[in-house]
Amino acid sequence: MSVVITIDGPSGVGKGTLAQWLACKTGFHFLDSGAIYRSLAYGVMQAELDVNDIEPIIALAKTLPVEFKANSIIYEGVDITSKVRTEEVASIASQVAPIPEVRAALLERQQAFAQAPGLIADGRDMGTVVFPNAQLKLFLTASAEVRAERRVKQLKNQGNDANIARIIQDIRARDERDANRKTAPLKPADDAITIDTSDLNIDQVCQKAASLLNSQG
Numbered sequence: 001m002s003v004v005i006t007i008d009g010p011s012g013v014g015k016g017t018l019a020q021w022l023a024c025k026t027g028f029h030f031l032d033s034g035a036i037y038r039s040l041a042y043g044v045m046q047a048e049l050d051v052n053d054i055e056p057i058i059a060l061a062k063t064l065p066v067e068f069k070a071n072s073i074i075y076e077g078v079d080i081t082s083k084v085r086t087e088e089v090a091s092i093a094s095q096v097a098p099i100p101e102v103r104a105a106l107l108e109r110q111q112a113f114a115q116a117p118g119l120i121a122d123g124r125d126m127g128t129v130v131f132p133n134a135q136l137k138l139f140l141t142a143s144a145e146v147r148a149e150r151r152v153k154q155l156k157n158q159g160n161d162a163n164i165a166r167i168i169q170d171i172r173a174r175d176e177r178d179a180n181r182k183t184a185p186l187k188p189a190d191d192a193i194t195i196d197t198s199d200l201n202i203d204q205v206c207q208k209a210a211s212l213l214n215s216q217g
């Protein structure tokens with residue numbers, strides 16, 4: 001079995017940046033599991049499905065026509081990479097992600113990413129459900145305010161307007177749904193190492209994770 005390193009935590013905590021940095025440093029594959037749930041949300045929106053009508057959503061999850069090519073997300077042949085990054089898509093993703101049959105349908109698809117020489121997996125339940133035997137499990141945290149400030153900075157750098165109060169509200173609503181669902185809630189695995197990133201910049205987070213990785217041999 002190949003080496004797996006899991007990075008879980010709430011939205012906007014820097015998991016994605018850390019995971020990509022570690023993947024680059026180690027030469028391991030990278031799984032952005034949130035992109036799978038966002039692709040499902042995109043499909044739900046495109047087909048105008050009602051999030052409360054779970055049967056067609058489960059059917060879609062079983063045959064989700066998404067592929068990951070380099071850094072792009074391809075849905076039925078169309079590049080949807082930038083389309084799935086909106087808060088609206090994230091919100092729908094977090095409303096369909098609690099459905100147990102949806103999670104079951106997407107499980108093997110995620111596990112298939114674990115290939116030699118190794119995998120860095122980013123998500124909410126990577127260490128608890130998808131890769132319970134991972135060699136190193138990290139759990140990143142930061143307050144909703146700190147995460148919202150980072151998001152505002154990112155949006156402003158991209159030339160977009162940002163309303164911090166609204167962003168804090170969206171982050172809290174999504175955290176609540178992710179942490180309180182019955183199936184695979186957002187929580188650290190018993191053997192995860194938690195890193196509070198509130199007072200760390202991304203370089204410091206990467207250095208901390210790298211030293212944890214080195215200390216594991």
Ligand code: C5P
Pocket residue numbers: 011012033034035037038090093094095097098122123124125126174178
């Ligand atoms: O990580 P990202 O913000 O892209 O994830 C979008 C949503 O997908 C999360 O808020 C969560 O509801 C869902 N998700 C999940 N399990 C994962 C990854 C994402 O339920 N492993």
